[in-house]
Structure formats: structure tokens, C-alpha cells
Amino acid sequence: MEINTAISALGALAQEHRLAAFRLLVRVGEDGMAAGDLARSLAVPHNTMSTHLSVLSQAGLITSQRNGRSIIYRIVPDVMRDLLGFLADDCCQGRPELCGIAVPGKTSTSTCC
Incomplete structure (x- = not known):
């Protein structure tokens, strides 16, 4: 891993709710979790969780896939x-x-x- 990639990933994880979301996604494994379920599980407003998930995604730590009306997030x-x-x-x-x-x-x- 290149240093800039590591810095980006560590920066994305350097926030309480993003780290909690990432750890929850690690626990749920390959099934992933819908954005709304993540927000409810962590007691974070949906729009705030969306922003956090975007940061994790931009850092390459998670991926998303639309499933009907939901977006399912998984770790990479x-x-x-x-x-x-x-x-x-x-x-x-x-x-x-x-x-x-x-x-x-x-x-x-x-x-x-």
C-alpha cells in the first residue's frame, strides 16, 4: 500500500462515527448493511451517516451496491x-x-x- 492511500484510509477512519460504521460493517461481513440500518444501529442521523459513508467509500475502505430502494455497504x-x-x-x-x-x-x- 502506498503511503498516500494509507493516509487517506486512516484519515477516513479518524472520526468516531466513521470508525464505528466501518467496524460494524466488518462484523456483518459480506452480507453488508443498508445505509439506513447503519444509521439506526449507530444512532446517527441518516444524512450524517450518508456523508460518513461517502468519506469511507472515497478512501476505498467500503463499497456500495443498490438493492431495490436500499444501498448496501460492505467493507473491501x-x-x-x-x-x-x-x-x-x-x-x-x-x-x-x-x-x-x-x-x-x-x-x-x-x-x-
């Missing part, structure tokens, strides 16, 4: 893995397995995502 697992790998890449002097963190493309006994 590859981007999440790349961001986690970027953050952990230099962990423990370049040996993330010592920290118990799996970095994509590196050998480890545990995996993430």
Missing part, C-alpha cells in the same frame, strides 16, 4: 488487509510474527481478515 477486505499490513510491516524490526500480527505476503502462524 483487500484494502483492510493492505492497511493492516502497511501498519504492521515494520513491526518488531520487520518481523511481525514476533508481535503475533499477520502481514499479507509474509509468513506467519496466524492470519487476519
Whole structure:
């Protein structure tokens, strides 16, 4: 992951409601969640949630798909893995397995995502 991409993703996550929405989408998995359900679950006004989802989408962290009258949001697992790998890449002097963190493309006994 390039540094500017990481900065964009981290900036998008650096807000309470956006981080909560992203974490909720991680929990619901590939089924995703409708924007209105996200807003209700997090007690955030719908128009505010729409803005937050737009920021996450522009950062490439989530994707959306129309389903009838709803828009379903899902995380982009590859981007999440790349961001986690970027953050952990230099962990423990370049040996993330010592920290118990799996970095994509590196050998480890545990995996993430």
C-alpha cells in the first residue's frame, strides 16, 4: 500500500462515527448493511451517516451496491488487509510474527481478515 492511500484510509477512519460504521460493517461481513440500518444501529442521523459513508467509500475502505430502494455497504477486505499490513510491516524490526500480527505476503502462524 502506498503511503498516500494509507493516509487517506486512516484519515477516513479518524472520526468516531466513521470508525464505528466501518467496524460494524466488518462484523456483518459480506452480507453488508443498508445505509439506513447503519444509521439506526449507530444512532446517527441518516444524512450524517450518508456523508460518513461517502468519506469511507472515497478512501476505498467500503463499497456500495443498490438493492431495490436500499444501498448496501460492505467493507473491501483487500484494502483492510493492505492497511493492516502497511501498519504492521515494520513491526518488531520487520518481523511481525514476533508481535503475533499477520502481514499479507509474509509468513506467519496466524492470519487476519
